Amino acid sequence: MAYLAFADAPGTTRFAPTAFERLALDPGVTDPAARRTGFSALEWSVVAIAERDKLSTLRTPGRVAVALGTLFGDKPNPQLADTRLEALRRIAVLSWHFGYTIPGDDVRAFVEAGYTLDQYETLVDSISAGRAARNGKARR
Structure with a gap:
């Protein structure tokens, strides 16, 4: 199957690339989403996963929790190994x-x-919009 390059055909005009296309075509930009929002796709996935985390995941487990984990099996530790991503979480x-x-x-x-x-x-703006959408769906 052959494809024709219509953009290079005589008599056709090429529109200027959008801001997103310029970022995507720039070899110095590794993640266009990171340039627009300041966060990479990995960081946004950490934010999305954090929606389900409880406040208790922010504390280090005490002696009783460690003992109960030994008896009944450990829960997975949600803390991230990367300190920067953990601060984001x-x-x-x-x-x-x-x-x-x-x-x-x-x-x-x-x-x-x-x-x-x-x-x-x-x-926080993004999370607030997500919270509003989640609460709006719950009320309906």
Whole structure:
């Protein structure tokens, strides 16, 4: 099967590429989504997974929890090995549960992990929209 390159045919005009196409065609950009939102696809997947995490996953297990885990079998540890992604997971879990009402120490730890306040706002705006959509579906 043959394909024709209509964009190069005489008498045709090529429109200017959109901003997304320019980012996708730029060899210096590895992930166009990361340029638009400040987060890579991996980071957005961490945020999506954090929706189901409970607040208890943010605490280190105590002696009783460790003993019960030994007796009845351990639960999988949701903490991530990468400290930067773990900081993102922590702030995402808090945002899924509390929205913008997160203690300043947690936001500071998020920024110290290498993220910016603009990324924090993007994250919480996205999560707030997800929370509103989820709550709207639950009421119907």
